[in-house]
Amino acid sequence: MHLVVIGGVAAGLSAASRARRLDPKLEITVVEKSRHISWAACGLPYFLEGRVAKLDQLQIYSRDFFESQRKIRIRTEAEVVAVSYPRRQLRLRTGEIIPFDKLIFATGAFRACHIPGAFRIDTWEDAEQLKSHLERQRPRQAAIVGSSYIGLEAAEMLRAHGLKVTLYEARKDVLGREDPWLTGRVVPHLQRCRIEFRPETRVTDLVSPELTLLACGLQPNSNLAREAGVETGARGAICVNERMETNLADIYAAGDCAETLHLVTGRPDWIPLGTTANKMGRVAGTVAAGGREKFPGIVGTGILRVCGLCVAFTGLSEAMARSEGFLPVSVTVEAREKAVYFQGRPTSVQLTADRRTGRLLGACLVGEEAAAGRINVLAVALSQRMTVDQLAWLDLAYAPPYSTVWDPVLIAAQQLRKLL
Amino acid sequence: MHLVVIGGVAAGLSAASRARRLDPKLEITVVEKSRHISWAACGLPYFLEGRVAKLDQLQIYSRDFFESQRKIRIRTEAEVVAVSYPRRQLRLRTGEIIPFDKLIFATGAFRACHIPGAFRIDTWEDAEQLKSHLERQRPRQAAIVGSSYIGLEAAEMLRAHGLKVTLYEARKDVLGREDPWLTGRVVPHLQRCRIEFRPETRVTDLVSPELTLLACGLQPNSNLAREAGVETGARGAICVNERMETNLADIYAAGDCAETLHLVTGRPDWIPLGTTANKMGRVAGTVAAGGREKFPGIVGTGILRVCGLCVAFTGLSEAMARSEGFLPVSVTVEAREKAVYFQGRPTSVQLTADRRTGRLLGACLVGEEAAAGRINVLAVALSQRMTVDQLAWLDLAYAPPYSTVWDPVLIAAQQLRKLL
DSSP states (O other): OEEEEEOOSHHHHHHHHHHHHHOTTOEEEEEOSSSOOSBOGGGHHHHHHTSSOSGGGGBOSOHHIIIIISOOEEEOSOOEEEEETTTTEEEETTSOEEEOSEEEEOOOEEEOOOOTTOBOOSSHHHHHHHHHHHHHHOOSEEEEEOOSHHHHHHHHHHHHTTOEEEEEOSSSSGGGOOOHHHHHHHHHHHHHTTEEEEOSOOOOSOSOSSOEEEOOOEEEOOHHHHHTTOOBOTTSOBOOOTTOBOSSTTEEEOGGGBOEEETTTTEEEOOOOHHHHHHHHHHHHHHHTTOOOOOOOBOOOEEEEETTEEEEEEEOOHHHHHHTTOOEEEEEEEEESSOGGGTOOEEEEEEEEETTTOBEEEEEEEESTTHHHHHHHHHHHHHTTOBHHHHTTOOOOOOTTTOOSSOHHHHHHHHHHHTO | OEEEEEOOSHHHHHHHHHHHHHOTTOEEEEEOSSSOOSBOGGGHHHHHHTSSOSGGGGBOSOHHIIIIISOOEEEOSOOEEEEETTTTEEEETTSOEEEOSEEEEOOOEEEOOOOTTOBOOSSHHHHHHHHHHHHHHOOSEEEEEOOSHHHHHHHHHHHHTTOEEEEEOSSSSGGGOOOHHHHHHHHHHHHHTTEEEEOSOOOOSOSOSSOEEEOOOEEEOOHHHHHTTOOBOTTSOBOOOTTOBOSSTTEEEOGGGBOEEETTTTEEEOOOOHHHHHHHHHHHHHHHTTOOOOOOOBOOOEEEEETTEEEEEEEOOHHHHHHTTOOEEEEEEEEESSOGGGTOOEEEEEEEEETTTOBEEEEEEEESTTHHHHHHHHHHHHHTTOBHHHHTTOOOOOOTTTOOSSOHHHHHHHHHHHTO
């Protein structure tokens, strides 16, 4: 029995490792088109910053570890160009044929935007090229296209290198959240950090001849699967059930190439993120190896640091909720995150609920590091379909170094109750 | 209609304020035996430390604010010595009679232990006396009796003043959690901070002639209520329902003097804490003023800083779970709280679940500040009666400055699943 995994980063190697743990006899091959496997892509902005001195520090496990310890065959620089489901085989660009009994697509995502000469920061090689450009050419200005996670993170890092940074976004709002409140907190902060934000600006050419960075147009890398007869959904990502099974028997998908169930809308969605990829990979590997496992889905939680500010969200924004047929009502609160004498600073909370049911639909926090813990409280609430009434009385931890008697989350929930 | 509230701190003033908001015509009187109302008792250790320079900084609202803005009559230095339910009146120590239509007991807790000459740090006056003793006598050693929140916090503060500190505890474990794992993390940390811990040591006399501080024997202050015919529970606290109603019509109780429903055991419990007191007060005030409100209960969440270490817990320890008839099984995990290149340090997680149902029963975290957010995730999980299987796949926020791809909570839950 031969399990082949296409993709050697988060989802792919989680899947391969889990399959090995379940079935010591399974033959497992991971096929990766680049030269690098098992590395933490989320660390690339911090390599750009210099906080991560060498890319090697982002390596999680070595190739040798997988091969000798886990008995997983690793094929790098091996690009799959076709998959034949009837023949249960795949073909590499070199012409080599690899047969499989079970196949996991962990092919990730790609940027559909193209500007000749522009940099990217999606792969190990991208990061090396960009860093080398920064060090050798010492550009004085940069244009970033797309206010995605990576766009905002890269803006901070390039600014830290002293560059004049302009961030272009095709839409009105940042981070694809359709959330003017969130945009209204992030953009002034960018301005304070002297990063210029240009909304509703579509970029098709090199904006800064010195350095243009593409951080837009992310798409699921699902063509190979689609050509093999695997179903894809509205956003082009591979359709899977809770067990990461596709419409074809013995074919699975996990990570940024696949859809996942959004527990707030109850419908499949495509929100590519490393942490979700790891979870989906674990489930795909377990099921492919004959085990039982289910991935219940996501609630749309995200977090990033923007010039020292913690920006976190979960669930739906008001606009997203409206287009899902909810009747959203929101409240925003500015509250101190902990006691004044512990230098407690203001944290901003936005909660959105459904007027019909009183159910929490989404939340957004902007503030200090503790916003991470608070957004997680709201993520759990969403996954449990909690109402704002339930939220408002939660037994959250209180001591002056960590919170206020009424936690900012509870203050916001108590406010929102009044509107329901 | 006259509402009288006995007690002018957290629960009492929350109740009075909420009642006023609901009913602008209600006559409201707050009767407080000390000279001070509306102050943050949780800040006393930080006054001792010096971080809070003056006790006035712990004042939340002034007496004048309540009287002129909220039209609430405030009676300080007014100790109630008897309550007659049939006559709907109470008597002060001065002999003065105050009639009421509705009455809220917010009488708090007191220390049942007595060592003549020992200090306390429970009231404004206690704190003034102790601080003045520290400044004038400059003691070189201190004995603290009881490893409660206040005991542990005071130990840190006295140590910070350069005193040799010994902490005595009658039981084996700290914080009344019957949790050797927690004790095993806290005690070595105390030792690193050069605070000596003496477990299973009952103290009846002054241990340090220079400074002995009582932080043990907390009891609900419910005698007055009991003498008036109000029912009390196993721990001596006033029995209330979700609406903070006692067994007597028009008589309510809230805060440290009252029981509350423990959502994990499903039974009333007595866990006196400021944040719970505020919530109960808000409900008591609403209901006393004719409104509708329910306090669903607590899950036993607590947090404190011990010499810079964040110690947080929620739900039941294994021993507590066993005596509640559960079949507890626990796992402990040491995981990095965020990326290495963000100085992510190890955080320790203990999760306890019920082997029969797979339900989470309790959790404990010891680590950095972010432990606060993580314990809250587990508190929500407890309040929702989540299973460890559900916990293990939560969509928690991930970015290198704030977490790891698998959050420490998820790592622990994934481990615990294997034992169920």
